Amino acid sequence: MRVLILGVLLDDPMNGYGVRRRLEAMSADVWASIAYGSIYHGLGKMADEGLLEIVEGAKGGKGVYAITDAGRQEFHRLLLKAWHEVKPIIDPFQVAMTFMDKLKKQELLDALYGRMTQLKMSVETMGHIVDLKHHHGAPDHIRENLLLTRAMLQAQLDWVEKAVARVEADELP
Known part of the structure; x- marks a missing residue:
């Protein structure tokens, strides 16, 4: 801050x-x-x-x-x-992942599907924000910051989609 x-x-x-x-x-x-x-x-x-x-x-x-x-x-x-300075990104989701084995399979799948839905909306929303900022003349470095945020959300979405398949196939947890 x-x-x-x-x-x-x-x-x-x-x-x-x-x-x-x-x-x-x-x-x-x-x-x-x-x-x-x-x-x-x-x-x-x-x-x-x-x-x-x-x-x-x-x-x-x-x-x-x-x-x-x-x-x-x-x-x-x-x-x-x-x-x-490279610092770890602190995300409560990673704490929850640590204990995914404590959830029933259906609870875990429900949580993953819910997270997937939220991430898809967030990635889409970030795309709109990037476009909006671009059209309103925001500096390129601000746009890049938003693009980085979108890419991080997309990376998590990609992981969740793969994790769902692994949970459904009883490969995870």
Whole structure:
């Protein structure tokens, strides 16, 4: 969340609502773990740390935030770290897979078919989002991020389809 907030503020100062709108325009809720309600907390915390400064005050101490030189340095550090660090994707589905042997065959098949349906809809929806962003002039790098998300969903769908056949053939679990 820190790199997103700092990155959004690189070009222009804005208030919390503006930060949220910019993240929504990037469809960050699709590819990043965003809790929009925590934006104001993050802004306040980063202002306390000297990464941001309030350039216009408002009621309750909320206002328009600008990134400081320290904030730019922190953004750059976090950005490079994210590019160079390969971390495991944490997915609750993989936890569930660990215990697939605890389900009855029909329960497992029902779950897999349900997941398959959801994944197909998600892949299709991501295709529409990519097209929509493209037609509304989103930058190519935002489109690529959405394409990566779609490819990851498609990879899981491909696995689920193969797993269904293996469960039906009593090869799995």
